[in-house]
Amino acid sequence: MVKITYIQPDGSSQTVDATAGMTVMETAKKHMIDGIEAECGGACACATCHVYVDAAWREKTGGPSDMEEDMLDFAFDVRPESRLSCQIKVTDALDGLIVRVPEKQF
Amino acid sequence: MAEGNGTSTPIETDAVIIGAGPCGLFAVFELGLLDIKAHVIDILDRPGGQCAELYPEKPIYDIPGLPVVTGQGLTDSLMAQIKPFGATFHYSQRVDQLAKLEDGRFRLKTDLGTEFIAKVVVVAAGGGSFTPKRPPLAGIEAYEGTSVFYSVRRMDDFRDKDVLVVGGGDSALDWTLNLQPVARSLTLLHRRDDFRGAPHSVEQMRALVRDGKIALLIGQMTALKGGNANLSAITVKTKDGETDVAANRLLPFFGLTMKLGPVADWGLNLNENLVLVDTEKFETNTPGIFAIGDINWYPGKLKLILSGFHEAALMAQAAHKIVYPGKKLLFQYTTSSSSLQKKLGVS
Numbered sequence: 001m002v003k004i005t006y007i008q009p010d011g012s013s014q015t016v017d018a019t020a021g022m023t024v025m026e027t028a029k030k031h032m033i034d035g036i037e038a039e040c041g042g043a044c045a046c047a048t049c050h051v052y053v054d055a056a057w058r059e060k061t062g063g064p065s066d067m068e069e070d071m072l073d074f075a076f077d078v079r080p081e082s083r084l085s086c087q088i089k090v091t092d093a094l095d096g097l098i099v100r101v102p103e104k105q106f
Numbered sequence: 107m108a109e110g111n112g113t114s115t116p117i118e119t120d121a122v123i124i125g126a127g128p129c130g131l132f133a134v135f136e137l138g139l140l141d142i143k144a145h146v147i148d149i150l151d152r153p154g155g156q157c158a159e160l161y162p163e164k165p166i167y168d169i170p171g172l173p174v175v176t177g178q179g180l181t182d183s184l185m186a187q188i189k190p191f192g193a194t195f196h197y198s199q200r201v202d203q204l205a206k207l208e209d210g211r212f213r214l215k216t217d218l219g220t221e222f223i224a225k226v227v228v229v230a231a232g233g234g235s236f237t238p239k240r241p242p243l244a245g246i247e248a249y250e251g252t253s254v255f256y257s258v259r260r261m262d263d264f265r266d267k268d269v270l271v272v273g274g275g276d277s278a279l280d281w282t283l284n285l286q287p288v289a290r291s292l293t294l295l296h297r298r299d300d301f302r303g304a305p306h307s308v309e310q311m312r313a314l315v316r317d318g319k320i321a322l323l324i325g326q327m328t329a330l331k332g333g334n335a336n337l338s339a340i341t342v343k344t345k346d347g348e349t350d351v352a353a354n355r356l357l358p359f360f361g362l363t364m365k366l367g368p369v370a371d372w373g374l375n376l377n378e379n380l381v382l383v384d385t386e387k388f389e390t391n392t393p394g395i396f397a398i399g400d401i402n403w404y405p406g407k408l409k410l411i412l413s414g415f416h417e418a419a420l421m422a423q424a425a426h427k428i429v430y431p432g433k434k435l436l437f438q439y440t441t442s443s444s445s446l447q448k449k450l451g452v453s
């Protein structure tokens with residue numbers, strides 16, 4: 001089991017079990033994490049699954065692909081650590097991953 | 107085709123289909139086989155609904171008989187398949203009103219003023235009408251329609267104004283190019299110095315920046331300033347910190363999202379924003395108004411394109427009874443029926 005921690009804008013956090021092969025968005029939906037809307041169901045077509053990857057994990061998750069970078073144009077308050085959580089696949093190497101949920105999804 | 111007919115003479119037809127998504131398009135086919143003529147209305151400027159607007163290039167794997175097809179590919183194939191039935195399309199307008207007339211028919215009116223009188227209505231409105239995304243900035247609603255616009259309907263609204271256009275796609279670029287000559291000043295704001303729009307438009311935009319005719323700013327909006335529905339400045343976060351851009355017109359282009367919209371006002375029974383139908387005819391609580399595709403709900407409903415296709419076929423059988431009362435309907439296959447093949451233009 002891989003653990004992922006989601007931190008809300010108010011500082012509260014939830015650590016949940018994730019399965020390798022699922023995405024960080026799917027894991028959030030499964031555990032009903034607030035603030036991850038994922039309107040398009042993970043097709044990289046809505047940008048409502050925006051998260052900030054914790055600095056310590058940015059290297060492991062890598063940056064956005066070109067398509068994801070384009071889609072990030074539709075997100076609010078985009079930062080260098082921004083990713084669309086439906087585009088981050090859970091792997092064993094991501095055990096302990098910390099992501100922050102933004103204040104607002106568009 | 108995008109204009110309203112403007113006159114007071116409504117278009118009379120057998121069926122009006124609200125929504126040109128995959129299910130609305132296939133309804134043209136099923137109705138057409140039963141000699142029911144249709145007009146199709148969509149707020150978008152082209153057919154395909156979600157498939158064309160949200161995922162034109164992505165693959166769909168669960169259309170029976172098509173191992174893989176893209177959203178745009180499916181739309182193109184459906185348009186080819188329904189061509190023989192000569193439906194009339196009315197794009198870039200939203201159906202706002204739907205009411206029953208005394209003679210049992212229905213009257214519809216769009217936001218452009220086009221009116222229709224139809225014997226049956228098929229609501230194929232999907233997730234609702236596509237509406238521009240509103241930036242989550244505090245107080246933005248108060249400026250909408252006076253200082254904040256999501257599309258340009260009249261260039262004059264921007265004449266001699268200080269305009270801030272936000273976005274990195276074709277809409278933002280096109281309106282930057284089109285409004286620059288009429289605006290007093292124009293600033294284009296985007297979060298990165300990379301644009302998704304057509305390369306030619308990007309070049310034209312960069313030329314205007316070089317000539318000092320527009321300003322290009324890289325950053326993101328954080329707040330609006332002004333009062334009494336009049337915007338005076340937009341606070342923008344750039345890599346050098348926050349700055350205020352003086353502007354009295356804001357045009358944010360952040361794509362589209364689906365909102366139920368007017369469908370909620372037509373007296374149809376809803377279940378959590380979805381139109382309740384039966385599973386024999388896919389008819390709503392108002393006889394003669396049907397609902398198919400993502401917009402409807404019944405026990406067991408799946409929001410799948412193939413389910414919407416099935417719903418269209420059964421709906422058409424029921425619509426036939428209303429359009430041709432007393433006429434008996436023979437069940438026929440397209441493979442073997444010469445009369446169906448004639449309608450399809452293949453025999």
Ligand SMILES: Cc1cc2nc3c(=O)[nH]c(=O)nc-3n(C[C@H](O)[C@H](O)[C@H](O)COP(=O)(O)OP(=O)(O)OC[C@H]3O[C@@H](n4cnc5c(N)ncnc54)[C@H](O)[C@@H]3O)c2cc1C
Pocket residue numbers: 039040041043045124125126127128129130131147148149150154155156157160161165166167168199200201202230231232233234235236367368369398399400401409410411412414
């Ligand atoms: C990213 C993504 C991937 C998907 N993948 C699949 C898949 O693999 N397989 C599958 O089966 N399904 C898939 N779907 C779902 C599928 O796209 C929908 O089920 C399908 O589009 C529904 O079709 P529809 O015709 O009912 O509605 P829509 O496609 O939503 O079209 C409805 C149209 O009606 C218009 N409209 C609404 N109200 C009005 C009004 N008042 N006036 C004028 N126009 C109006 C809208 O503008 C819209 O164009 C996917 C969806 C998304 C977002």
Ligand code: FES
Pocket residue numbers: 025037038039040041042043044045046047048049071084085086087
């Ligand atoms: S869920 Fe829509 S982009 Fe990630």
